Amino acid sequence: MAEIVPHWLTKQADLAPNQTAVELPDGTIYTFLELHDKSQSFARRLRGLGVQKETKVGILSANHIDTVIAVHALTYLGAVAVMLNTRLTEQELDYQIHDADAAFVLVQQHDRELDAAVQTFSDVWMLPEHTGELYTEIDLDLNFTIIYTSGTTGFPKGVIHTYGNHLWSAIGSMLNLGLSNQDKWLAVLPIFHVGGLSILLRSVIYGIPVYLMEKYSKQLVHDAIMTKGVTIASVVTVMVKDLITQLGDSTYPDTFRCMLLGGGPASKSLLEQAKARHVPVFQSYGMTETSSQIVTLSPVDAMEKLGSSGKPLFPAQLKINAGDHEVGEIQVKGPMVTKGYFNHEQATQQALTDGWLATGDLGYTDQEGFLYVVDRRKDLIISGGENIYPTEIESVLSSMEGILEVGIVGKSDAKWGQIPVAFVVACNPSVSEKNILDFARHKLAGYKVPKDIYFLDKLPRNASNKLVRSKLSDRLIDNDSQSH
């Protein structure tokens, strides 16, 4: 049965009007009442652009207060926010915008050439307010956000999140981490990813402040934890490294109780360094389809189970398609798991069976039920917390004239964890590394552009002619040992 709850921002504006909702590094504060008023005002202006129930609106912006306001404004109209990654190329963005059927895109500035209607936040603030009812309740079954992910299929698909998905995600996190009225959650992860977005939503669900940072700087994050009363920070591995270096021989305040680590594995040595410096790193496992973390180490186990991602959160279930404690595909289920991909019924059916999501990731559980992720989604490359799907890059590069076929694998990198590299079979001898990189930079977000190009006569394939990327990875190790 569809559950109805009061509108969550209106609720917090009522329960705790003067409580800080958003704090910016320059000291600017927005209370829940102010955020409520601004979001409702923005909603009334958006109405002039025809936004109504189920209208899809793209949001392409860094972590700006207007991004927060825009997300909440859409909830007051029952519209759907399509969260767009600012690091994508215009081609990539256009694909997502059209696939999601977005009516227009909200941006901070007119600095991208998109094949879509675009409105800056300032444009919208200049519009008059239109009267009419705003939503006072939230139906948990309604769609709220769409965020794109490529998965193994090579083309990006829009993951639909209902309000219920996000609310249950917040509840699961709270039941694991607890909740104090002193809590303040640092959001430096981009809001266009589910890991950043979920912090905003926890803020209005819990009634706690979010400390919103527009971009990552190790110095600023360090300062926020040391002096701004931040109690929980969501981070990716590359940040943990930075922050431990930055910390030096100091220690964080006791009130800093959780560094929630998502977006890829951390090395055991890094986790040990964190432990030695009393940095409360909690590994977690999740993906866009699970509305952020779905498996997380609890405070109790964080220091005892280094390397594990923990146990499924209270509302979630986990199973591995394999014998006891053997490696197999990780499957998860729970009310925070997406009900499907927007307009991709077939992909939805492939991914979901009776509520169980086949993640494509490999892992095992130990005797006590702790999850160890062995390998992320087949061949997934994680670079500085961003997911890179080899098939997506391969399909882009293969479309270049003079290229016959392409294989992409991840290469270890001290700073980013991994970086993508390309193995190319050219059918025209004039194709150069520079040609390929120019082509790639035009079509792919910078972090997806291969950092090295290797030319081969042919790619390793198995009996059924499928690319065997592991052989390319082996070759990479051979190359490496030769060149160093």
Added chain:
Amino acid sequence: MAEIVPHWLTKQADLAPNQTAVELPDGTIYTFLELHDKSQSFARRLRGLGVQKETKVGILSANHIDTVIAVHALTYLGAVAVMLNTRLTEQELDYQIHDADAAFVLVQQHDRELDAAVQTFSDVWMLPEHTGELYTEIDLDLNFTIIYTSGTTGFPKGVIHTYGNHLWSAIGSMLNLGLSNQDKWLAVLPIFHVGGLSILLRSVIYGIPVYLMEKYSKQLVHDAIMTKGVTIASVVTVMVKDLITQLGDSTYPDTFRCMLLGGGPASKSLLEQAKARHVPVFQSYGMTETSSQIVTLSPVDAMEKLGSSGKPLFPAQLKINAGDHEVGEIQVKGPMVTKGYFNHEQATQQALTDGWLATGDLGYTDQEGFLYVVDRRKDLIISGGENIYPTEIESVLSSMEGILEVGIVGKSDAKWGQIPVAFVVACNPSVSEKNILDFARHKLAGYKVPKDIYFLDKLPRNASNKLVRSKLSDRLIDNDSQSH
């Protein structure tokens, strides 16, 4: 859409197997793993009695560990627990047992003459375990408990609670009070009332211990708060009085963070005494139909808004059928509100409109939205935390030969808050106070038996011939001022 979550006790046995689930005053501890094992074992034995999905099973017991086990055991079979008040007479119990269609009743001892099949907990423990699947998941839309309440209609009705009702109630409470891994919740309120039952369920949902007391003693409750690490205690007004006296000039440990007060209003002077002694009393408002508290003062406001019941919890909404800040009927809505009464479709339709429950209670909200309950459900008498419905007593006493009509009202009482007194119109001069009391004691729980009987020639009625109880109350004040 029906949400599915993992079975909550199995989940806690997995997340925190060695964490204390139940602690008894004699020092006995049951971990979540032990409680899980015992509850599953009890479920397998209950299966031998034919208990399966949707079977209704009465539970008539004090706060004993077996009561806890029985409640959880029923969840593993998808059966429904009918929670029975041990203070009721056999006639009252028989009515509820048959109305709820209970297959049998679980009791501690064979000490009641019920017109129903009865099994003691020990009987069940002697049965063999039957194999078969136990529930591994919980469908939040399924019915879980039935608890009787009389309301204004004069006959008791079974309030149905789904799993979702109880889960959302726990979530709403957590979002208000926060959650710490140091929490321990004292359950001295009877589990057969929703206020006590909800503590058990929060324990398995939050993964925190419940400190379970079989019966109320101010000394034992005081000791538990002072020395047993209790952080939250649910109480009724009469207990607050006792405990403040018991506290004397001492103060509770800082870790004791909430005395959650339900089951009727507290006087301002009592709340002021509590405030002066730093006793963190949080008033709340709720009823069986709302799965316990639905409006609660938050920690922030507890000391500033003495006398208010607070604001509706995060998932809940409140409206008053009256002008702004005027007194009217309190209506509430939210996923913790019952979907209806068992087998009483008409009463359900009368009580619920579009998810809004008409409580029958009167109240108003102040400028900041805080609820002040002016009058509980029309003529409801609250005596030591037990609800007494005048119509129920009136209909019982009216059935006595020689009595023409009866009016019941509450009289102020220093210890119990209120006690019921009766105004009787006899049609046979031989009917005496003693006759009436003998008759009442046989038919009504002790706390419902009128403490005084006044004989009248006729009862005050209005134009439409409805009893005007307020005139009886006025008369009581007159009587009082004459006799003292």
